[in-house]
Amino acid sequence: MRPFPIACAAVLCVGLPGILQAQQPDLYLQLGAVWAAPLLHDDIAGQEITTQQSIAPLIRLGASLPVAPKVNVGLEATGAWGGYSADYAGSSTDLGNLTTLSFLANLDGPIVQRLRWRGGIGMIWTIPSEDAGIFLQGSSWNALFSAGLDYYVPFKPTFDFMISARADTHTLTPGQTTLVGFGGTQWVPQVSLGVGLRFRKAAKP
Amino acid sequence: MMRRLLPWMLLALATSCGDSAAPLRADSYEWRLFEPTAEGGTDTLAFAWPGSSLPLRIWAQDTLGLPNHATAAIQTWQAQFLYGEFRGEMVSDSLDADVIVVAGQAPAKIRLLRSMARECEGATDVPLDPVTLILTPPFHVFIDLRFAEGTPGVETCLNLTTAHELGHALGIFQHSPDPDDLMYSDPIVTAPSARDRNTAERAYHTPTTIQLSR
Structure with missing residues (x-):
């Protein structure tokens, strides 16, 4: 594994407990689903091949705390599990399962009441x-960029229902594709929906 | 804050539309058979195992370490494909096999692909009916020693020759003209080259003309 991704994961793992110990962090847990665009497009002897992930269930855990009057900073970890296949010549070949673990450093802020x-x-x-x-050469770490909207519905003094829509994009450069001659960087956009609960240590006044 | 972030988000979304460029795979060799027809033309014979008949079932005689060499050959060829086009497995009963690997000299036959490495030799019998152009498995692979077992180089030779012959059973029905390729007629290299990989991939993404009967 490359040192940079390990360092990022370590920072996030070390940072999360720090946020949790800080005063008044918001914590949230979500369940949902993610759809991803094709992982790879190929063309062999004029035959188009698309490698595609299935829609995958996800679980998301995050924490955030205010750093400015209208800005929160947070850390988030998401796990998703699904299958992937290669589609060509009108048929689909099951290639097994893919697990994705993503770690994000987030900023969030209000747009209108309840919507952030x-x-x-x-x-x-x-x-x-x-x-x-x-x-063939195993798992791969890649850069991830995320943007989204969160909608909160107050439930109890310290709990909110939370609905999230995200549009993410990440690079994907497995070692084997580079080895066989693929050039450039594959960008994989993905869209996810999640519902869950946000826990606020400080009750809303 | 939102206004400051918006351009970066748009930039990320704009760049997210990019695809990596697929390799051309132009560097390959001819793998198909060309048969003269009664009309004076040429018939192109192309074969690849259909996905519905995978995994390919391979049986190897328990001598000369052939089961180990066949297992290694399966892994070698599986690793050449990106999209699960080929999968193989060893079976314990030769009756269930699509490919039978035995030790010994190949019988004299017309449609036999032979290879002559330094320390051993191999041959693959393609079970193709020349009239109906129907292929009825199993393929028979023959591996024979040219020197006594244990002679330096024999193990490597058995390994690369088994992989070479399995390449024929996969549908590469011709030899490469390049000695750097595993599918060269007198193979020297121990692993498929980029040209072997390109050829195998092309074989599995080109329409087949030979019918499979099981």
Whole structure:
């Protein structure tokens, strides 16, 4: 594994407990689903091949705390599990499962009452169930950029319902694709929806 | 704050539309058979195992370490493909096999692909009916020693020759003209080259003309 992603993951892992120990952090837990655009497009002898992830369930855990009157900073970890396949010549070949673990450093702030924007950068770790095909050389760490909206519905003094819509994009450059001659960087946009609960240590006045 | 972040978000979304460029795979060799027809033309014979018949079932005689060499050959060829086009597995009963690997000299046959490495030799019998152009497995692979077992180089030779012959059973029905390729007629290299990989990938993404009967 490359040192930079490890350093990022370490910073996030070390940073999260720090935020949790800080005064008045907001914590949230979400369940949802993520759809991703094709992981790779290829053309062999005039035949188009698309490698596509299935819609995957996700679990998201995050924490944030205010750093300015209208800005929060936070850390977030998301795990998603789904299958992926190669589609060509009118048929689909099951390639196994993909697990993605993503770690984001976020900023968020209000747009209107109950609705907040969110933007973040981080890393995504793509882990195949089997080291084969485009993942013959194993899992890969890539850069992740995220933007989204969160909508809160007060539920109890210290709990809110939370609905999130995210549009993310990440790079994907598995070692095997580089080895066989793919050039440039593959960008993989993804869209996710999540619902969950936000826990506020400080009750709303 | 939102106004400051917006340009960066838009930039990220704009760059997110990029695809990596697929390799051309132009560097490959001819893998198909060309048969003269009664009309004086040429018939192109192309074969690849369809996805519905995978994993390919391979049985190897328990001598000369052939089961280990066949297992290694399966892994070698699986690693050449990006999209699960080929998968193989060893089976314990030769009756269930699509490919049978045995030790010994190949019988004299017309449609036999032979390879002559330094310390051993191999041959693959393609079970193709020349009239109906129907292929009825199993393929028979013959591996034979040219020197006594244990002679330096024999193990490596058995390994690369088994992989070479499995390449024929996959549908690469011709030899490469380049000695740097595993599918060269007298193979020397121990692993498929980029040209072997390109050829195998092209074989599995080109329409086949041979019908499979199981």
